[in-house]
Amino acid sequence: MSSLATGLKGRAELGVALLLGAVGVLVFLDANGLVTPYSQSDPVGPKTVPFIVSGLLIICAILLAINVLRGGKGEAEGGEDVDLAHPADWKTILPLAGAFILNILLIDWAGWVISGTVLFWGSVLALGSRHYIRDGLISVALALLTFYGFYLGLGIALPAGLLEGIL
Amino acid sequence: MTIVVGYVPTPEGEAALTQAIAEAKKSNETLLVINSSKGDALVDNRYAQEPDIQSIEERLADQGIQHIIKQPVRGHDAAAEVLDAADENDASLIVIGLRRRSPVGKLIMGSVSQRVLLEADCPVLAVKAE
Amino acid sequence: MDVWSSLMDGFATALTPMNLLFAVIGVLLGTAVGVLPGLGPAMTVALLLPVTAALEPTSAFIMFAGIYYGGMFGGSTTSILLNTPGESSSVVTAIEGNKMAKAGRAAQALATAAIGSFIAGTIGTALLAVFAPIVVQFAVSLGAPSYFAIMILALLAVTAVLGSSRLRGFASLALGLAIGLVGIDSVTGQRRLTFGQPLLVDGLDIVVVAVAIFAVGEALWVAAHLRRTPLHVIPVGRPWMGKKDWARSWKPWLRGTAFGFPFGALPAGGAEIPTFLSYVTEKRLSKHPEEFGKGAIEGVAGPEAANNAAAAGTLTPMLALGLPTNATAAVMLAAFTSYGIQPGPQLFSSQGPLVWALIASLFIGNFLLLLINLPLAPVWAKLLQLPRPYLYAGILFFATLGAYSVNLQAFDLVILLVLGALGFMMRRFGLPVLPLILGVILGPRIEGQLRKTLQLSAGDPAGLFSEPIAIVVYIIVGIILAWPFIYKLIRRNRPAKKPLLPANSGAADYSD
Numbered sequence: 001m002s003s004l005a006t007g008l009k010g011r012a013e014l015g016v017a018l019l020l021g022a023v024g025v026l027v028f029l030d031a032n033g034l035v036t037p038y039s040q041s042d043p044v045g046p047k048t049v050p051f052i053v054s055g056l057l058i059i060c061a062i063l064l065a066i067n068v069l070r071g072g073k074g075e076a077e078g079g080e081d082v083d084l085a086h087p088a089d090w091k092t093i094l095p096l097a098g099a100f101i102l103n104i105l106l107i108d109w110a111g112w113v114i115s116g117t118v119l120f121w122g123s124v125l126a127l128g129s130r131h132y133i134r135d136g137l138i139s140v141a142l143a144l145l146t147f148y149g150f151y152l153g154l155g156i157a158l159p160a161g162l163l164e165g166i167l
Numbered sequence: 168m169t170i171v172v173g174y175v176p177t178p179e180g181e182a183a184l185t186q187a188i189a190e191a192k193k194s195n196e197t198l199l200v201i202n203s204s205k206g207d208a209l210v211d212n213r214y215a216q217e218p219d220i221q222s223i224e225e226r227l228a229d230q231g232i233q234h235i236i237k238q239p240v241r242g243h244d245a246a247a248e249v250l251d252a253a254d255e256n257d258a259s260l261i262v263i264g265l266r267r268r269s270p271v272g273k274l275i276m277g278s279v280s281q282r283v284l285l286e287a288d289c290p291v292l293a294v295k296a297e
Numbered sequence: 298m299d300v301w302s303s304l305m306d307g308f309a310t311a312l313t314p315m316n317l318l319f320a321v322i323g324v325l326l327g328t329a330v331g332v333l334p335g336l337g338p339a340m341t342v343a344l345l346l347p348v349t350a351a352l353e354p355t356s357a358f359i360m361f362a363g364i365y366y367g368g369m370f371g372g373s374t375t376s377i378l379l380n381t382p383g384e385s386s387s388v389v390t391a392i393e394g395n396k397m398a399k400a401g402r403a404a405q406a407l408a409t410a411a412i413g414s415f416i417a418g419t420i421g422t423a424l425l426a427v428f429a430p431i432v433v434q435f436a437v438s439l440g441a442p443s444y445f446a447i448m449i450l451a452l453l454a455v456t457a458v459l460g461s462s463r464l465r466g467f468a469s470l471a472l473g474l475a476i477g478l479v480g481i482d483s484v485t486g487q488r489r490l491t492f493g494q495p496l497l498v499d500g501l502d503i504v505v506v507a508v509a510i511f512a513v514g515e516a517l518w519v520a521a522h523l524r525r526t527p528l529h530v531i532p533v534g535r536p537w538m539g540k541k542d543w544a545r546s547w548k549p550w551l552r553g554t555a556f557g558f559p560f561g562a563l564p565a566g567g568a569e570i571p572t573f574l575s576y577v578t579e580k581r582l583s584k585h586p587e588e589f590g591k592g593a594i595e596g597v598a599g600p601e602a603a604n605n606a607a608a609a610g611t612l613t614p615m616l617a618l619g620l621p622t623n624a625t626a627a628v629m630l631a632a633f634t635s636y637g638i639q640p641g642p643q644l645f646s647s648q649g650p651l652v653w654a655l656i657a658s659l660f661i662g663n664f665l666l667l668l669i670n671l672p673l674a675p676v677w678a679k680l681l682q683l684p685r686p687y688l689y690a691g692i693l694f695f696a697t698l699g700a701y702s703v704n705l706q707a708f709d710l711v712i713l714l715v716l717g718a719l720g721f722m723m724r725r726f727g728l729p730v731l732p733l734i735l736g737v738i739l740g741p742r743i744e745g746q747l748r749k750t751l752q753l754s755a756g757d758p759a760g761l762f763s764e765p766i767a768i769v770v771y772i773i774v775g776i777i778l779a780w781p782f783i784y785k786l787i788r789r790n791r792p793a794k795k796p797l798l799p800a801n802s803g804a805a806d807y808s809d
Contacts, residue, residue: 012726013726016468016722016726016728019722020468020471020472023472023475024471026490027475027478027490030489030490030492031489034487034489036485036487039485041752042484042485042748042752043748043751043752043755043756044744044747044748044751044752044756045485046482046484046485046487046489048747049474049478049740049744049747050478050489050490053471053474053475053478053740054475056467056470056471056474057468057471057472057475060464060467060468060471061468063464064464064465064468067464072462072464073727074462074465074725074726074727074728075461075462075727076724076725076726076727077518077724077725077727079334079335079519080334080335080375080379080381080382081334081335081381081519081523081524081685082518082519082522082523082524083522083523083524083525083526084522086522086525088521088522088725089520089521089522089523090521092520092521092523093517093520093521096517096520096693097517097714099693100693100697100710100714101714103697103710104707104710104711104714107701107707107710108707112698112701116694116697116698119693119694119697120690120691120693120694123686123689123690123693123694124686124687124690125686126520127520127685127686127689127690128685128686129684129686129687135686138687142694146698150698150702153351154348154350154351154702155351156351156702156705158698158701158702158705159705
């Protein structure tokens with residue numbers, strides 16, 4: 001691996017330290033903004049624990065940054081279906097996230113049957129299946145099945161959206 | 168010129184390989200062995216493992232046949248991989264193994280061999296397992 | 298009520314046709330997800346939480362119990378047939394199990410794993426039934442200071458002992474505690490970390506958090522690193538064992554059980570250490586040490602038994618104290634809370650019938666696993682040929698559905714995505730997932746105990762040390778925290794030992 005790539009990887013993990021630190025500061029500021037008069041029945045108050053948590057976050061952030069700069073590295077998680085030999089495949093991840101976001105945008109307006117179909121079909125496509133028609137049929141079937149399953153079986157009415165009155 | 172054989176570690180695949188070796192010897196051509204997987208499942212028993220490939224390698228070397236073994240995993244189905252290889256290498260012959268399928272099985276799954284037979288630009292030799 | 302009659306009542310509840318059906322669904326589902334790559338029992342229970350909200354709690358927990366035990370059963374099947382241990386606890390099984398399978402003894406390896414799991418699970422569950430009430434009796438006498446100390450111990454132990462980097466474990470824990478803070482403070486009614494968002498006032502739903510971290514994070518992570526080269530599954534018929542295999546298996550089963558249960562019952566035990574210990578012990582005691590590394594049946598029998606006994610042991614602190622120490626137990630605890638059931642020592646008195654039905658269903662589930670799954674092993678192996686796009690798209694689909702159905706608001710899906718991205722990042726940079734989940738679940742309860750403690754002592758910090766148990770626990774906490782330094786001191790005075798496991802054991806650091 002070239003030194004540039006390793007350098008970038010090291011820097012990427014500094015982002016984790018940055019995130020921890022940012023959350024720590026956020027927790028601190030939020031807790032600091034709470035106004036509570038001292039009360040005999042609750043000497044700890046709502047601020048103490050957030051202060052401790054923010055302290056822990058910031059300490060972890062600093063230690064992690066030091067660790068990374070000294071060459072420490074988090075061990076990426078392996079698994080049955082995971083091959084860490086090749087780098088993250090963003091061509092799969094981004095369309096996958098896209099399908100997910102599309103579902104969020106569509107669900108209240110177009111309803112679960114449509115948004116769920118889009119979600120499943122889009123995800124299958126992003127993950128590399130090329131049986132467009134078979135996948136589409138499975139997606140519609142899954143979305144319809146869960147819609148009626150939740151309504152009839154669990155009494156949960158998922159939004160019908162555009163198909164209101166048809167379903 | 169090249170002979171392309173679609174190999175799978177099954178009796179049909181072995182039969183195809185044996186036939187292809189005979190053909191390659193006869194015409195003294197290079198043998199291109201294709202064993203592909205779509206790679207969309209964790210397990211694919213039609214994808215040959217290292218020991219299998221090694222024994223084929225040895226078998227071909229023993230018989231003095233010029234050969235190339237390829238195991239493409241690119242998300243394409245087996246028919247596409249065999250046809251691609253035949254096109255690229257300007258093959259003189261494709262050898263494939265035929266599997267017995269029920270009519271329903273054919274209807275649902277389609278057939279790799281059917282696609283090769285219909286779409287290939289060169290002669291296709293289809294063999295059955297003994 | 299004594300243990301025996303409570304347990305019999307539990308069996309009466311668990312054996313009604315409806316509950317038996319849920320037990321069967323549970324073990325089948327559990328085995329399936331154990332076999333399938335990328336899915337685990339913790340993720341499955343998390344995905345099912347919203348669906349089961351409409352069920353009787355008893356039925357839901359009977360199903361969860363089946364998933365819990367079934368997941369381990371399925372995990373050992375893939376370890377043996379594929380050499381891809383899905384969980385860190387089945388890494389050891391894979392060493393000998395896969396060698397056995399390659400030597401044509403897959404049927405015997407699967408059989409000794411299954412029967413050993415059954416025996417260890419049954420003994421472990423019996424020990425759970427005996428010990429949990431004793432722990433409860435002891436626990437109800439404890440006050441807030443002791444609880445606070447014990448919870449701190451559990452959090453620190455899980456964070457510091459498991460995983461490869463303590464620092465990253467603590468980072469994960471801190472993030473979890475921060476997530477747990479979101480929402481209204483129950484004592485003063487102050488809004489914390491809500492950023493003026495009315496939707497955050499009720500806090501982040503634990504279901505959404507668990508689904509995001511376990512399901513969405515995992516699906517995204519695996520999708521980014523799909524294994525390209527397909528593997529071969531070793532063909533297997535119906536598992537069976539010969540007389541000689543029985544003779545070589547029964548002692549390792551019992552020894553493995555003896556290792557597994559106590560480690561599982563400890564606040565930070567986990568299943569990795571006992572499976573490893575069992576392997577090493579069997580290697581030492583075996584009459585066929587030359588077979589180890591080439592497929593020794595003892596090396597499958599012992600660790601598999603230890604794994605299952607540890608799983609039963611883990612339920613002891615979970616049911617008796619409300620302290621989960623593995624991912625599945627954590628999600629099950631979250632399930633208690635989502636049913637409005639308060640976990641902790643009161644659980645046995647307030648929800649007696651439910652708890653005993655759960656324990657009874659563990660016995661039943663174990664038996665069902667043996668009965669149903671021994672003949673089905675070849676069928677389970679077929680599941681591995683499921684095309685991945687459907688598998689991971691399915692996880693995302695059901696994760697979305699589950700998270701949305703809790704409150705029917707699209708905002709939860711935004712949180713699902715954000716926390717899913719967090720889960721992805723944690724897997725990428727080696728932050729363990731379990732401390733985060735424990736932080737989210739235990740954080741608010743720890744804060745409650747802390748405030749109760751100082752309320753009693755009128756704000757005097759000495760109140761934290763007002764109970765002897767608390768002091769003992771703090772000493773243990775001190776030892777755990779100082780352990781790396783103590784270890785270094787010991788190491789300096791003694792030459793390093795050779796590692797006992799083969800270096801390329803295919804160890805996967807997998808936290809569920």
